[in-house]
Amino acid sequence: MAIGGALLSPDAYLGVNLPMRFAVPDFANWLGRDELGRDTLSRLLAGATYTLGQTLATAAFALATGLMVRLLTRRFERVVIVLARALFVAPKFLLGRSPVGHIMLAALGAASLLPGFLAVIAGIAWLGPGHGRSIVGFGMMFSVAVAYLRVTAPPSLARLGLLLLGWLIVPVSALDAIGLGLEPPRPSWGIMAGGLHGAPSLSVVLAGACIVLVAAAAIMAADALQSDPATK
Numbered sequence: 001m002a003i004g005g006a007l008l009s010p011d012a013y014l015g016v017n018l019p020m021r022f023a024v025p026d027f028a029n030w031l032g033r034d035e036l037g038r039d040t041l042s043r044l045l046a047g048a049t050y051t052l053g054q055t056l057a058t059a060a061f062a063l064a065t066g067l068m069v070r071l072l073t074r075r076f077e078r079v080v081i082v083l084a085r086a087l088f089v090a091p092k093f094l095l096g097r098s099p100v101g102h103i104m105l106a107a108l109g110a111a112s113l114l115p116g117f118l119a120v121i122a123g124i125a126w127l128g129p130g131h132g133r134s135i136v137g138f139g140m141m142f143s144v145a146v147a148y149l150r151v152t153a154p155p156s157l158a159r160l161g162l163l164l165l166g167w168l169i170v171p172v173s174a175l176d177a178i179g180l181g182l183e184p185p186r187p188s189w190g191i192m193a194g195g196l197h198g199a200p201s202l203s204v205v206l207a208g209a210c211i212v213l214v215a216a217a218a219i220m221a222a223d224a225l226q227s228d229p230a231t232k
Contacts, residue, residue, distance in 0.1 A: 014038070014185050025202075034192075034203040043187045044206060050188040052214070054135065054181070055172050059164035061139030063157070066146025077151050084148035087116035087141055091148045094167060116141040117171050124180045134181040138171055159225040166218030173211045 017037030025032040031040035073080050084091040094113070120137040127133055142164060149155065155163075175181035176190025184191060192207035 014187075031206065032202055035201050040203040040206065043192060043203060044189070044210065047187040047189045047192055047207065048210070050182055050186055051169065051173060051176075051190060051211070054131065054188070055165060055169045058135045058138050058142070058168050058172060059161060061135055062142035062146055062164055062168070063161060065139060065143035067150070069143055069147040070150040073147065080144065080147045080151055083144045087119065087144055088113065089115065091145050092152055094145060113167070113171055116144075117174070120171070121175070121178075121180065124175070129180040129183060131182050134172060134175050138168060138175075142168060156225065159222045162218045162222035162225065166215045166222065169211055169215050169218075 015038060017033065020033050020037040021035055023029065023033040023037070029039050029041065031044070034040055034043065069080065088094050120141055124130075124133050124137055146160065146164070149160070172181065173188070173190030173193060176188045177194025179194075182188045182191060189207040189210050192203050193211065
């Protein structure tokens with residue numbers, strides 16, 4: 001879905017049809033249309049390409065930079081710990097084992113993103129919105145968490161990559177939703193989730209559900225790796 005979504009005809013997910021705004025699902029448009037009359041299913045498929053691509057690029061940047069920071073700061077581990085605690089409420093919890101089925105634990109994990117998220121927003125608001133700035137901003141933020149975890153309790157790289165994917169898709173999408181990340185007319189799940197404009201829309205709910213499901217699936221897969229003796 002993520003690879004082929006944006007290969008759809010641009011008219012399918014960019015075409016505006018105001019007379020058909022908020023049209024209910026039918027055989028031609030399985031998930032109906034949004035507030036501008038655009039096909040919701042086509043936008044979800046295309047949004048997968050942008051959202052997952054942006055999240056994977058950010059996770060790769062964070063992982064590579066975090067491992068580099070860890071190598072360069074072996075004698076300054078205290079600096080890494082201080083930075084991690086400044087950017088994250090609970091850095092070890094964020095990238096540690098976190099049963100996403102427990103609503104309270106999931107909420108605490110999301111809340112632990114807040115300090116770093118606000119710092120990234122401030123930086124991007126000052127420099128100006130942009131796809132690349134989002135990748136670098138959140139990549140640098142999570143690279144500190146990666147370096148911190150490599151200092152305190154090193155996980156496998158496969159598990160660390162899945163955890164990064166799970167936790168990054170939420171702030172990346174939130175940045176898109178408030179207009180500081182990927183810019184329209186290109187669709188992303190974050191842009192769709194932030195496109196309510198005071199009226200109910202199925203696309204808002206579905207985009208939010210996609211973000212939550214991908215985050216939950218990635219974190220549960222990471223937890224499964226931790227439980228697998230072969231990965232320890």
